[in-house]
Amino acid sequence: MVLLLWVSSIATADVIYVDCNGPNDPGSGTSEDPFRQIQPAINASSNSDIVRIAIGIYTGTGNYDLDPEGKSITICSSDANDPDVTILTIIDANQAGRGFDFHSDEDTNCVVAGLTIRNCSKYGVGGAIYCSENTGLTTQK
Numbered sequence: 001m002v003l004l005l006w007v008s009s010i011a012t013a014d015v016i017y018v019d020c021n022g023p024n025d026p027g028s029g030t031s032e033d034p035f036r037q038i039q040p041a042i043n044a045s046s047n048s049d050i051v052r053i054a055i056g057i058y059t060g061t062g063n064y065d066l067d068p069e070g071k072s073i074t075i076c077s078s079d080a081n082d083p084d085v086t087i088l089t090i091i092d093a094n095q096a097g098r099g100f101d102f103h104s105d106e107d108t109n110c111v112v113a114g115l116t117i118r119n120c121s122k123y124g125v126g127g128a129i130y131c132s133e134n135t136g137l138t139t140q141k
Helices: 038-044 081-087
Strands: 016-017 052-053 056-058 074-077 089-092 100-102 111-113 116-117 129-131
Touching: 038 052, 052 100, 081 089, 081 116
Parallel strands: 016 052, 052 074, 056 089, 074 111, 089 116, 100 129
Antiparallel strands: none
């Protein structure tokens, strides 16, 4: 008698939460204790994870020149399909850098959605999102 056992592993995406008004700094990334800056949430993510950003204005260290580190993740507002949420979920670089800096072999599996990115400048040149030739990404209007 032969017994075959099929074991299947299904990868599920974790959601890592960010809220600039979170109760703790830096926070742990749970819905009850979100990170207060975006880059630490990205750093804590793994491929297929979602970095979900609450409505607010994200400025200062950890909230600009965001580097997805080559990961296949989604970085989005709490509701990327709602323009009212998108307009109120703001990455503001205060002329200190760019919103996002893609330079680590990111590809089309790295998604940014439902965010307003403003006041960006690097080396005196504007630009909310930078894609180096080391990525498989293109920007769309």
